[in-house]
Amino acid sequence: MAVLPSVLITGASTGIGATYADRFARRGHDLVLVARDKARMETLAARLRADNGVTVDILQADLTQPGDLAAVEARLRDDARIGILVNNAGAGLAGGFDQQPVDDVERLVTLNTTAVVRLASAVAPRFVEAGEGAIINIASVVGLVPEFGQTVYGATKAFVLYLSQGLSFELAPKGVYVQAVLPAATRTEIWERAGVDVNTIPGVMEVGELVDAALVGFDRREPITIPPLPDAGQWDAYQAARQQMIPGFGQAHAAERYRNA
Numbered sequence: 001m002a003v004l005p006s007v008l009i010t011g012a013s014t015g016i017g018a019t020y021a022d023r024f025a026r027r028g029h030d031l032v033l034v035a036r037d038k039a040r041m042e043t044l045a046a047r048l049r050a051d052n053g054v055t056v057d058i059l060q061a062d063l064t065q066p067g068d069l070a071a072v073e074a075r076l077r078d079d080a081r082i083g084i085l086v087n088n089a090g091a092g093l094a095g096g097f098d099q100q101p102v103d104d105v106e107r108l109v110t111l112n113t114t115a116v117v118r119l120a121s122a123v124a125p126r127f128v129e130a131g132e133g134a135i136i137n138i139a140s141v142v143g144l145v146p147e148f149g150q151t152v153y154g155a156t157k158a159f160v161l162y163l164s165q166g167l168s169f170e171l172a173p174k175g176v177y178v179q180a181v182l183p184a185a186t187r188t189e190i191w192e193r194a195g196v197d198v199n200t201i202p203g204v205m206e207v208g209e210l211v212d213a214a215l216v217g218f219d220r221r222e223p224i225t226i227p228p229l230p231d232a233g234q235w236d237a238y239q240a241a242r243q244q245m246i247p248g249f250g251q252a253h254a255a256e257r258y259r260n261a
């Protein structure tokens with residue numbers, strides 16, 4: 001029987017990342033868990049080893065710290081057993097843009113975008129060389145909806161979506177599968193961490209249901225998985241509308257409405 005690839009999961013101490021760890025362990029994959037809270041990861045790792053007989057390594061890292069991030073990048077570059085990267089670690093930020101301290105904004109951007117792209121960059125050459133491998137990037141429906149008023153958080157998630165689509169375009173022909181997962185509100189600690197009471201939000205999905213649905217999309221090799229969206233045709237229509245504009249972009253002159261103003 002072929003050996004299953006190991007899975008490196010960021011933000012694996014709780015929430016969506018910890019649930020991915022549980023599901024991949026149940027499937028028999030060895031794991032590398034990454035987050036800041038070592039004690040929590042040790043507790044999770046002990047349970048996953050006992051229940052599933054898999055190997056679970058722990059890498060304590062604050063992905064906003066260049067030295068810690070570099071250590072995770074090195075693991076992804078050097079450990080040929082790792083065949084799946086789950087770029088999940090992320091955070092929100094309380095308040096409106098005019099109230100958010102810029103240092104907090106910068107930390108958010110670093111965690112939600114720089115870490116994601118650096119980890120993908122660390123692993124992509126090895127996956128391309130092998131002609132196989134998978135990168136799962138956790139974005140958010142907020143990245144599609146500036147009207148939600150979570151401007152910087154949403155912008156980071158739009159980045160993750162665009163990055164995933166671009167990477168899929170570039171890497172799929174080389175055998176590497178890239179999936180963007182767009183959850184909507186899901187019951188995890190992210191709300192409390194951003195100062196929001198999750199019980200005030202309607203239509204919150206349980207984390208197990210979210211990850212199980214995302215893994216259905218993974219098994220189908222979907223490039224984009226939006227677990228809560230009832231009508232997948234809406235996403236297809238959105239993509240088609242975007243692509244219809246492409247031939248219009250290559251013009252030597254400004255459009256009529258901008259001339260002779």
Ligand SMILES: NC(=O)C1=CN([C@@H]2O[C@H](COP(=O)(O)OP(=O)(O)OC[C@H]3O[C@@H](n4cnc5c(N)ncnc54)[C@H](OP(=O)(O)O)[C@@H]3O)[C@@H](O)[C@H]2O)C=CC1
Nearest residue numbers: 011013014015016036037062063090140185186188189190
């Ligand atoms: N829950 C929701 O409603 C939605 C979540 N998402 C996205 O899903 C992903 C997971 O979120 P969710 O599980 O809800 O959030 P949680 O707050 O429950 O978990 C976040 C995880 O990221 C880790 N983390 C946070 N900061 C850092 C850091 N600086 N360095 C390393 N690890 C860090 C945390 O661990 P530790 O504190 O130990 O470092 C934790 O394991 C995020 O990218 C989020 O944006 C998308 C849409 C909806």
Ligand SMILES: CC(=O)[C@H](N)C(=O)O
Nearest residue numbers: 092140142184185190
């Ligand atoms: C903090 C949030 O807004 C939430 N995680 C989401 O992406 O919906």
